[in-house]
Amino acid sequence: MSEGFFAKRQKTAPKQASNIDDSKPWVEKYRPKKLEDVAAQDHTVTVLQKTLKSANLPHMLFYGPPGTGKTSTILALTKELYGPTLVKSRVLELNASDERGIAIVRDKIKSFARLTVSKPSTSDLEKYPCPPYKIIILDEADSMTSDAQSALRRTMENYSNVTRFCLICNYVTRIIDPLASRCSKFRFKRLDSTNALSRLQYVSSQESLQYEDNVLEKILDISEGDLRRAIMLLQSSSKIVKHLEPPVISNLTVDELAGTVPSDLISTLTSKIAGMDFSDIMKFVADLERSGWSGSAVVNQLHEYYINNEQLTSKFKNKLSWLIFDTDSKLTNGGNEHIQLANLAISVADLYRKGM
Structure with a gap:
């Protein structure tokens, strides 16, 4: 009886493991495994592939908008450098959820940086470059304090023979100049x-x-x-x-x-505004609110529609921009969505009435 029970559990174990793998977020499941899989960042990938052949990496600074492949690129690079086994002991990754004060630099980062590099196995050496240094990845480094960045500068200098640093940030201007000057900069652009x-x-x-x-x-x-x-x-x-x-x-x-408003609803709203029937506009705005659409989303999409409309005059767009700015400011400060959206729609209709 017991043998049958345990045999059944052993048979179902692989299926459970498969289900766990299937439940992974797709951003992790489809994260690039190699540099050549990274999308759109051709210049950066080309340069890194050349340094990969020599296995002599500089300190690096990756910067650019979120979701453009900065973290994926450095993780793919480390996998190609060390392989799946050695990467666990050679790479330290810290992100924004970790403490970023001067203490973490003096303790955790410095302790890892000063460690001597372990020898790779023969099988790893045959498949991967396995250079004689470790890599420390500091994701969202622009959230580090100035004191922590200053302390990091000395650590980078003292242990550069056994450790390379990769700083990742959205805003390169928040990295202090002495730190940025020690790194090769790679700009990541938004994906086309x-x-x-x-x-x-x-x-x-x-x-x-x-x-x-x-x-x-x-x-x-x-x-x-x-x-x-x-x-x-x-x-x-x-x-x-x-x-x-x-x-x-x-x-x-x-x-x-x-949370975006369907384009057909925006088209209907703009048509009613152009029709200048104020009661009709008020009724449609009320219906939008009752349907649960965000007032801020409606304002943003109205802005895109009018600014990109080539049939409207520059004078109309200038006046409209001030109206949208005022409405957006009031919504941000907690204004009533229904009142602000209705006021914007009526004001834009008034611009049509004045023939601007």
Whole structure:
């Protein structure tokens, strides 16, 4: 009886492990394993691949907007340098959740930096360069205090023979000059639609997703070049429609998850504003509020619509920009969404009435 029970548990164990792997966030599941898999950052990848051949890395500073592949690039680089076994002892990664004061630099970082490098195994040496130094990755280094950055400068100098540093940040201006001057700088730009779209299509094909036309393009527009946000939005959308029949990701699903207002509602609102029927505008704004759409999202999308509209005059756009700025400021400071949105819509309709 007991043998049958344990035999059954042993048979089901691999299936449970597989389920755990399937439940991983897609941003981790599809994180690039090699430098060549990193999307859009061609210049950075080319330079790093050349340094990979010589295995002589400088200290590095990666900067750029979130979701553009900074952390993925350095992690892929360390895997190609050391392999899956040695990377555990040769790489120390600290992110924004860790303490960033001067104490962590003096203790944890300095202790790891001064350690002598262990010898790699013969099998690792045959497959990977395994250079004689460790790598310390400081993610979101711009959140470190100035004192901590100053202390880090001395640590980088003293242990450069056995340790390399990679600083990752969104704002390079927040890194003190003495620290930045010791690093090779790599700028990461926002992903263009072609590279990001091909990556989303790859993830969709791997997960066997079904979606309406232009859904992936809509996800990219909402994400504004942040591939991590795009992949997370795609995964969330797939979970929502998983139990539907058929399980197709729609544009409305993406809008509801992202908190953006459907384009047809924005088009209807702008048409009513141009029609200058104030009672009709008030009724539609009230319906928008009752449907639960965010007033801030409506204001942002109205801004995009009007500013990108080439049929409107510069004078109209100038006046409109001040109205939107005022409305956005009041919403940020806790103003009533219904009142502020109605006031904006009526004010824009008044600009049409004046013929601007």
